[in-house]
Amino acid sequence: MMWKFSLPVIFLAAVVCACKHADDPAKSSHEAAHVHGTPKDWKFTLPAGNVAAGRKLFIEAECHKCHEIAGEKFPDIAREKGDVGPELAQMAGLHPAEYLAESIINPNAVIDHDAKEKGYLGDDGHSKMPSYNDTLTITQLADLTAYLTSLKNRDGHKQ
Incomplete structure (x- = not known):
């Protein structure tokens, strides 16, 4: 029972x-x-991009309105007071591709200590550069980053 x-x-x-x-x-x-853990020393690597397509996108997105690139000629564009950003050929030699990509999709991720003095910040303390997080595809981001990283091989701008 x-x-x-x-x-x-x-x-x-x-x-x-x-x-x-x-x-x-x-x-x-x-x-x-x-x-199924993350492998030790894993890091995100941006896919390879197309340098020529990245340069074309740099012009189409009017990045040259705020950013100069030593040795490059871009279409004339009316600059407004306060349109400013760092010269990018020198930046390419200082940072890896993933850092440049993050700066494009999240320009507030890293703010340099002297950004305010250089005019890179708005009154709200945020970067004047718009975020391209919602407007660029991964391919476009990879292409634009490939173009920017290709600039580090220019004379005077090597790492």
């Missing part, structure tokens, strides 16, 4: 334990991360 009552109790306990383990997302995601 005791087996009659013990068997359903054991079955119910097993079901509850199984459900509890399956419903614990923290535990299962932690276990998945352990099994």
Whole structure:
């Protein structure tokens, strides 16, 4: 008679334990991360871009309105007071591609200590450069970054 009552109790306990383990997302995601963890020393690498397409996009997006590039000639464009950004050939030699890409899609990610004095910040303390996070595709970002990183190989602007 005791087996009659013990068997359903054991079955119910097993079901509850199984459900509890399956419903614990923290535990299962932690276990998945352990099994499929991020490789040691992993970092994001931007896909290779097309330099010529990046230069074309630099012009189409009117980046040259605020940024000069030593040795480059761009179409004339009416500059407004306060249109300013760093000269980019020198920047290419100072930073990796991923840093330049982040500066394009999130210009407030890193603000230099002298940005205010150089006129790069608005009255609100944020970069005057607009974010291109919602307007560029990954391919466009890779192309634009490829163009910018290609500038570091120019005389006088090597790393």
